[in-house]
Amino acid sequence: MPVSVTSRALDTRFDRRLAEILDYATEIFAEKGYEGASMRDLSRLSGISLAGLYYYFESKEKLLYFIQQHTFTTIIERLRERLAATTDPEARLRIFVRNHVDYSVAKQKAMKVLAHEDDVLKNGYGTELAATKREYYRICVGLVEGLVKADGLKSVGSNAAATGGINTRTAVMGLFGMMNWLYTWYNPRVDPDAEVLAREISDIFLRGIRAGKMASKPSIDSLQREPVGRPEKKPDSSKETTSSGKRRK
Amino acid sequence: MPVSVTSRALDTRFDRRLAEILDYATEIFAEKGYEGASMRDLSRLSGISLAGLYYYFESKEKLLYFIQQHTFTTIIERLRERLAATTDPEARLRIFVRNHVDYSVAKQKAMKVLAHEDDVLKNGYGTELAATKREYYRICVGLVEGLVKADGLKSVGSNAAATGGINTRTAVMGLFGMMNWLYTWYNPRVDPDAEVLAREISDIFLRGIRAGKMASKPSIDSLQREPVGRPEKKPDSSKETTSSGKRRK
DNA sequence: CTAAAATTAGAACGAACGTTCGAAGAACCG
DNA sequence: CGGTTCTTCGAACGTTCGTTCTAATTTTAG
Numbered sequence: 001m002p003v004s005v006t007s008r009a010l011d012t013r014f015d016r017r018l019a020e021i022l023d024y025a026t027e028i029f030a031e032k033g034y035e036g037a038s039m040r041d042l043s044r045l046s047g048i049s050l051a052g053l054y055y056y057f058e059s060k061e062k063l064l065y066f067i068q069q070h071t072f073t074t075i076i077e078r079l080r081e082r083l084a085a086t087t088d089p090e091a092r093l094r095i096f097v098r099n100h101v102d103y104s105v106a107k108q109k110a111m112k113v114l115a116h117e118d119d120v121l122k123n124g125y126g127t128e129l130a131a132t133k134r135e136y137y138r139i140c141v142g143l144v145e146g147l148v149k150a151d152g153l154k155s156v157g158s159n160a161a162a163t164g165g166i167n168t169r170t171a172v173m174g175l176f177g178m179m180n181w182l183y184t185w186y187n188p189r190v191d192p193d194a195e196v197l198a199r200e201i202s203d204i205f206l207r208g209i210r211a212g213k214m215a216s217k218p219s220i221d222s223l224q225r226e227p228v229g230r231p232e233k234k235p236d237s238s239k240e241t242t243s244s245g246k247r248r249k
Numbered sequence: 250m251p252v253s254v255t256s257r258a259l260d261t262r263f264d265r266r267l268a269e270i271l272d273y274a275t276e277i278f279a280e281k282g283y284e285g286a287s288m289r290d291l292s293r294l295s296g297i298s299l300a301g302l303y304y305y306f307e308s309k310e311k312l313l314y315f316i317q318q319h320t321f322t323t324i325i326e327r328l329r330e331r332l333a334a335t336t337d338p339e340a341r342l343r344i345f346v347r348n349h350v351d352y353s354v355a356k357q358k359a360m361k362v363l364a365h366e367d368d369v370l371k372n373g374y375g376t377e378l379a380a381t382k383r384e385y386y387r388i389c390v391g392l393v394e395g396l397v398k399a400d401g402l403k404s405v406g407s408n409a410a411a412t413g414g415i416n417t418r419t420a421v422m423g424l425f426g427m428m429n430w431l432y433t434w435y436n437p438r439v440d441p442d443a444e445v446l447a448r449e450i451s452d453i454f455l456r457g458i459r460a461g462k463m464a465s466k467p468s469i470d471s472l473q474r475e476p477v478g479r480p481e482k483k484p485d486s487s488k489e490t491t492s493s494g495k496r497r498k
Numbered sequence: 499c500t501a502a503a504a505t506t507a508g509a510a511c512g513a514a515c516g517t518t519c520g521a522a523g524a525a526c527c528g
Numbered sequence: 529c530g531g532t533t534c535t536t537c538g539a540a541c542g543t544t545c546g547t548t549c550t551a552a553t554t555t556t557a558g
Contacts, residue, residue, distance in 0.1 A: 054547070054548080
């Protein structure tokens, strides 16, 4: 019977062993992808027999769930601790970025698994993870809105706010993009450390969403709704492709 | 024998049929991932028998290669056409973003496959795609450097340039992050169209890399080298994980 | 030391995988 | 019309997949 999911309980032999296996699993999932990695790969890497693995978890799916859930909750946990330190909007946003970048740099593989195998888990664990993810997203939106409010003015409407002429959702997703893309390119040997990196990303974002003398139009947009998706038949008009092949022997 | 890979040659029946299959393949690869999707899935979706598929291409791997190579070269092709229109640095950067966003919105699934199955292909096709990708990346770096130069000053050093205090590589990767993350969240029914989206992303990026009155330190950094990676043993000190499991019946 | 509990692993399960083969059907050209 | 070429497919190939069964081994506690 499952007990907890958070950090505690590294005490028992069982938990320590499971944690070790999860690290190995994170490694191959990051390397070969969830579907591409086999339990036999994990067996080989961990040195535990194929059947032996199943003493610690009940399925490959649950293995992925453990990894993702732990990664997510740890990030949020640490964020909450750090955010308690200040109420200044800009400082809080910088803390958010710093926290995310810190974890991405320290646990690059776990972040890759989190970002890469995002929509693998289905109805059971999938919805729970989606909720955790939404929670994290909402924290970020809250920080950005706090920032917009603190800067005074420039906010247009209530849910379709404009940040320097930029939709809040777009801005937040842009920030997540910069941070979550890290795993594809970050190389500790040539790239700045987490502190510098977080500052650079924060700078781009903060300057980016604040109004300045723009080259194009200042900000006349305010017509963007929130995500409430109504069901509908999607036409999806995409066609066109390549040619070339083998053409029969 | 393979002939071309670019846009032409939708003439023959063979090419038209292959193009159709590639569209179906893009769809399931986007939905289930390359490893997760089976040839039987593709057979079912396309209505072509399992064996019949192999008349048009020689392996699942080649299928992925076709999709990725075509997507990449099309984007670059269109970009080159559009860039010919102007020499103004800012306008050119905006064209780059617009072109990328346009394609991402119009061919969301293809972009997902491109971004998601980035490191699946190995030595043969893999290196060719990597070269194409690097070419695209270099175009973007060129545009950003042109922008920095046009803004005058602020450039520090030659390869470790500072754009408003931000490493060029970081800035470019941040931009790619914003654009390539699109496929994870963009919803045509609630989000701005490509034009608006491209403008918002460009605005964030352009304001972001230009110096302004900052809240924190202005820009004293200039100590970041370029990617020249020397081979070395990576220690990779990451440990720590979750607990909880089933604990034997 | 002994007995119970926790932990490991060899071997095998059915299912699904990518791919191939040979023959049958459809289209084309004289 | 007949003959050649292009296109399609059912059936099967060998392999690998996630998972389970059962028994043996190791650890723990009295």
